[in-house]
Amino acid sequence: MAVVLALAITVITLVSMYLFTVKTWWMPPYISEYGQAYDQHFMLTLVICGIIFFLAQLGLAYAIFRYRDRGQKVHYSHGNNTLEAIWTSATAVLFIGLVLWGSHIWARAHLQEAPAGAVQVEAWGQQFTWYFRYPGPDGRLGNTKPELMKESIGNPLGLDPDDPASRDDVVMPVIAIPVNRPVEVILRSKDVIHNFAVRELRLKQDLVPGLENRIHFTASQIGRYEVPCMELCGLGHYQMRTFLEVMSEADFENWLRENAPETQ
Amino acid sequence: MAHAAGAHAVHEAPTGFIRKYIFSLDHKVIGIQYYLLALVAVWVGMILSLYMRLRLAWPTEEFPLVGGVMTPEAYLSLVTMHGTIMVFFVLTTAPQSGFGNYILPIQIGAADMAFPFLNALSFWVTFLSFAVMLAAFFVSGGAPISGWTGYPPLSAVGEVAGPGLGLGQTLWVVSLAIFCGGALLGALNFIATTLDLRAKGMYLMRMPLTVWAWFITAILGLLAFGVLLAAGVLLLMDRVAGTSFFIPGGLVISEQIISHKGGSPLLWQHLFWFFGHPEVYIAILPGMGVVSQILSTFARKPIFGYRAMVYAIMGIGGLGFLVWGHHMFISGMSPYSAIAFSVLTLSIGVPSAIKTFNWLGTLIGGRIRFTTPMLYALGFVSLFVTGGLSGLFLGQPSLDLYLHDTYFVLAHFHMVMGVAAIFGIFAGTYFWFPKMFGRMMNEPLGKLHFWITFIGVYAIFMPMHYIGIAGHPRRYAETSGVEYLGSLQPVHDFISIVAIVTIAAQFIFLFNFFWSLYHGEKASVNPWECTTLEWTVPSPPPHDNFGGHSPVVYHGAYEYNVPGASQDYIMQTSPEKVTH
Numbered sequence: 001m002a003v004v005l006a007l008a009i010t011v012i013t014l015v016s017m018y019l020f021t022v023k024t025w026w027m028p029p030y031i032s033e034y035g036q037a038y039d040q041h042f043m044l045t046l047v048i049c050g051i052i053f054f055l056a057q058l059g060l061a062y063a064i065f066r067y068r069d070r071g072q073k074v075h076y077s078h079g080n081n082t083l084e085a086i087w088t089s090a091t092a093v094l095f096i097g098l099v100l101w102g103s104h105i106w107a108r109a110h111l112q113e114a115p116a117g118a119v120q121v122e123a124w125g126q127q128f129t130w131y132f133r134y135p136g137p138d139g140r141l142g143n144t145k146p147e148l149m150k151e152s153i154g155n156p157l158g159l160d161p162d163d164p165a166s167r168d169d170v171v172m173p174v175i176a177i178p179v180n181r182p183v184e185v186i187l188r189s190k191d192v193i194h195n196f197a198v199r200e201l202r203l204k205q206d207l208v209p210g211l212e213n214r215i216h217f218t219a220s221q222i223g224r225y226e227v228p229c230m231e232l233c234g235l236g237h238y239q240m241r242t243f244l245e246v247m248s249e250a251d252f253e254n255w256l257r258e259n260a261p262e263t264q
Numbered sequence: 265m266a267h268a269a270g271a272h273a274v275h276e277a278p279t280g281f282i283r284k285y286i287f288s289l290d291h292k293v294i295g296i297q298y299y300l301l302a303l304v305a306v307w308v309g310m311i312l313s314l315y316m317r318l319r320l321a322w323p324t325e326e327f328p329l330v331g332g333v334m335t336p337e338a339y340l341s342l343v344t345m346h347g348t349i350m351v352f353f354v355l356t357t358a359p360q361s362g363f364g365n366y367i368l369p370i371q372i373g374a375a376d377m378a379f380p381f382l383n384a385l386s387f388w389v390t391f392l393s394f395a396v397m398l399a400a401f402f403v404s405g406g407a408p409i410s411g412w413t414g415y416p417p418l419s420a421v422g423e424v425a426g427p428g429l430g431l432g433q434t435l436w437v438v439s440l441a442i443f444c445g446g447a448l449l450g451a452l453n454f455i456a457t458t459l460d461l462r463a464k465g466m467y468l469m470r471m472p473l474t475v476w477a478w479f480i481t482a483i484l485g486l487l488a489f490g491v492l493l494a495a496g497v498l499l500l501m502d503r504v505a506g507t508s509f510f511i512p513g514g515l516v517i518s519e520q521i522i523s524h525k526g527g528s529p530l531l532w533q534h535l536f537w538f539f540g541h542p543e544v545y546i547a548i549l550p551g552m553g554v555v556s557q558i559l560s561t562f563a564r565k566p567i568f569g570y571r572a573m574v575y576a577i578m579g580i581g582g583l584g585f586l587v588w589g590h591h592m593f594i595s596g597m598s599p600y601s602a603i604a605f606s607v608l609t610l611s612i613g614v615p616s617a618i619k620t621f622n623w624l625g626t627l628i629g630g631r632i633r634f635t636t637p638m639l640y641a642l643g644f645v646s647l648f649v650t651g652g653l654s655g656l657f658l659g660q661p662s663l664d665l666y667l668h669d670t671y672f673v674l675a676h677f678h679m680v681m682g683v684a685a686i687f688g689i690f691a692g693t694y695f696w697f698p699k700m701f702g703r704m705m706n707e708p709l710g711k712l713h714f715w716i717t718f719i720g721v722y723a724i725f726m727p728m729h730y731i732g733i734a735g736h737p738r739r740y741a742e743t744s745g746v747e748y749l750g751s752l753q754p755v756h757d758f759i760s761i762v763a764i765v766t767i768a769a770q771f772i773f774l775f776n777f778f779w780s781l782y783h784g785e786k787a788s789v790n791p792w793e794c795t796t797l798e799w800t801v802p803s804p805p806p807h808d809n810f811g812g813h814s815p816v817v818y819h820g821a822y823e824y825n826v827p828g829a830s831q832d833y834i835m836q837t838s839p840e841k842v843t844h
Contacts, residue, residue, distance in 0.1 A: 001634040208595065
C-alpha cells in the first residue's frame with residue numbers, strides 16, 4: 001500500500017509538472033506593455049510553486065515509503081522549535097517577497113494614470129452585447145440618458161440629441177484602436193456586472209453599473225483579438241463576446257470616419 | 265474552567281422514538297443528523313455537477329430528467345445550486361456541525377454541549393434552510409442563475425434580468441439567511457462548550473487539535489455568518505421591499521428602466537466576501553484538525569509541533585478576516601487596497617505552510633499504518649499542498665489581471681476547499697464511524713473508494729489549471745461562443761469522462777456506509793489505539809457519554825511511543841507518567 005501510494009503521488013506530481021512545461025494550453029503571445037513583465041512574473045511564480053510542489057509532494061511520498069510499518073522503532077519527538085522558526089520565516093520572506101516583487105505590474109496598470117493624449121474609448125456592457133463609444137471630432141463624449149437607451153431605435157447608449165457633444169459620438173459593437181498609441185478605456189454597464197478581458201493585453205476589469213472603471217494600455221501588434229465577458233451576467237454570458245481590432249493609425253482614422261453618424 | 269462532566273447532563277435519556285431520534289437534545293444524535301443532512305446534500309450537489317459536466321462535454325445531447333437539451337440558463341442554475349449546496353450544506357455542515365457536534369463534547373470530557381436545546385434548534389433551522397433552498401428548483405422560473413456568490417444587480421433586480429431570478433432567487437437568499445441563524449446558534453454553543461465544559465486536567469494546551477480547529481472555526485462562524493445574514497437581509501429588502509442597497513440608479517435592462525437608485529454593487533461584494541473568505545477556513549480548518557489527529561494516530565508518533573499547529577490555526581483564522589479583498593482585485597475597488605490585501609493574502613500561506621511542514625514532520629520517524637482513514641488524511645495533505653500553491657498566483661493582483669474568473673480559479677478552490685475538505689470528511693468518516701455506529705467500515709471497499717477518488721480528483725481538477733491559463737472563463741455553459749475556446753473542448757471531454765467514473769465510485773462509499781451500519785465488524789472501545797477521550801467510552805457511547813463518571817485528563821492528546829511506557833500509546837486519561 002505504502003509503495004503504491006508513494007508511487008501514485010510521485011507520478012501525479014511529475015505528470016502535472018510536465019503538462020505545465022509543454023504549454024499545450026497556454027497564454028497567447030502578449031501585445032501590451034504589461035505583457036513582458038507579466039509573463040516573467042508568471043514564470044517566476046510558476047517556478048517557485050513548481051519547486052515547492054515537487055519538494056512537498058515527493059517529501060510526502062518519501063515519508064510514506066520510508067516510514068511504512070516494518071516494525072521499526074518510532075522516534076519520539078514533539079517537534080523542534082528551531083525548525084519551526086526557520087520554515088516560518090523562510091516562507092514568510094518568500095511569499096511576501098514574491099507578491100511585492102511582482103506588484104510593479106499592478107502599479108503600472110492601476111496606480112499610474114493613462115498618459116496625456118491617450119485615445120479615449122468608452123466601453124458599455126449590456127446583456128449580452130458590447131458597445132464602444134468614441135468622442136468624434138469634437139473630442140468630447142456627450143451626455144447619455146437611461147430613458148433614451150433603446151436599441152430598437154438605434155440608440156443603445158441613450159445619446160442625448162440635445163447635447164451637441166453627443167451628436168458626433170461614434171458607437172460601435174467592436175473596439176478598434178490604433179497600434180502603438182496609449183488607449184484609455186472607460187468601462188460602464190447598463191444593467192449588471194460584466195467584465196472586459198483581452199488575453200493578449202494581460203488585462204481584465206469589471207464593468208460595474210454605477211461606476212466608471214478605467215484601464216489603460218498600448219497595443220503593439222496589429223490584429224484582431226477576442227474579448228469574452230468574464231463576469232457572470234446571465235443566461236447569454238457564454239456568448240457575450242466582441243473583438244479588439246488593433247489597426248494602423250491611418251486605418252483607425254478611416255474606421256472612425258466611415259462609422260461616424262450620418263447626420264451631424 | 266473545567267467542570268465535572270456529569271453535572272451538565274441536564275436532560276435525561278429519552279425513551280420515545282421521536283425524542284430519541286428526531287427532536288433529540290443529545291449532541292451525538294444531532295451530530296449524526298447534521299452528517300446525514302450533509303450526506304443528502306453532497307449527493308444532490310454532486311449530481312448537479314454531473315449534469316454540468318455532461319452539458320460541457322455533450323452540449324447538444326439530451327439527458328434524463330432535464331426535458332430535452334439543457335439550456336444555458338439550466339446550466340447556470342446548476343452552477344449556482346451546486347456551489348451553494350456544496351459550500352453551505354456540505355463543507356460547512358459535515359466537518360463542523362456533524363463531526364464537531366458528535367466528537368467535541370466527548371473529546372473534552374463533557375456529557376453534552378453547553379446548550380442542548382439551542383443545539384437541536386440549530387439543526388432544525390439548518391434543515392429548514394435546506395428545504396427552502398431545494399424548493400428553488402420547483403418554483404416558476406426555476407433555480408437562480410447568479411452563481412453561489414449572488415452578485416447584484418443580477419441577483420437583485422428580479423426576473424427582468426433572466427430566468428430563475430424571480431422567486432427562485434428570493435428563496436435562495438431566504439435560505440441563506442435562515443442558514444446563518446442556525447450557524448450562529450451552533451457557533452455560540454461550540455464556543456461556550458469548549459470554554460466551560462472541559463474535564464478536569466483538560467487544559468487548553470492539552471486539547472486535541474480537532475477541538476482547537478472546531479473551536480476556532482466556531483469563532484470564525486460567529487464573526488462571519490452575522491455579516492452574511494445582514495447582507496442577505498439587505499438583498500432580500502432590495503428584491504421585495506423596493507430598497508436600493510445594492511442597486512445603483514440608471515439601470516436599463518431589456519429597454520426597461522429600473523426604478524432603484526443610490527445603491528452599490530460593490531457593497532454586496534465586500535459584505536459577501538467578508539463572510540466568504542473566512543468561510544473557506546470554516547470549511548477546511550476542521551479537516552486540518554481531523555488530519556492532524558489521524559496522521560499522529562497512524563504514524564504512532566506525537567504530532568510534530570503541537571503549539572505551532574495551534575498558533576497556525578489561530579493565525580489562519582485571524583488572517584482569514586483580513587484578505588477578502590483578493591476576491592475583488594478587478595472589481596474597481598481601490599487599487600491601493602489591492603496591495604494591502606495581497607500582502608495579507610500571501611501571509612496566510614505562512615501558517616498553511618507551517619501546518620504542512622508539521623504534518624510531514626509527524627510522518628518522518630513514524631511507523632505508518634495504512635488504514636483507510638490514514639489514506640484519506642495523506643490524500644488531504646497532497647491535495648492541500650496542490651490547491652494551496654495555486655493560491656500564490658491568485659493572491660497577487662498583478663497575476664490576477666489575467667487569471668481572475670478563469671478555470672484556474674475553479675481549479676484552485678476546488679482542490680483546496682472542495683476536495684481537500686471532502687477528503688477531510690472522508691477521513692473523519694472512516695475514522696469515527698466505529699465510534700458513532702459501533703461497527704467498522706469495510707477496509708477493502710474503503711481503499712478501493714480512496715484510490716479511484718484520489719486519482720479521479722487529480723485528473724478532474726489538474727487540467728482545469730491548464731485551460732485556465734489558456735484563458736477559459738468560468739461559468740460558461742459551452743465553448744461555442746468564443747473562438748479560442750474551441751481548442752480546449754477536448755480537455756472538457758476528458759474531465760467529464762473522469763468525473764463520471766469518479767462520481768460512480770462514490771456509490772462504493774455509500775454502499776460501504778450503509779452495509780457497515782448493519783453488517784460491519786463490531787467495533788471495540790478503541791479500535792485504532794488512539795489516545796483521546798472518545799476512545800475511552802463504549803462504541804457508540806451511552807447517552808451521557810461517560811456513564812455518570814467524570815474523566816480526569818493527565819496528558820496531551822498525542823503521546824505515542826513514549827520511551828519507557830507500557831504500550832505504544834498513553835491515553836489522555838491514563839495516570840501513567842510521561843517523562844520528556
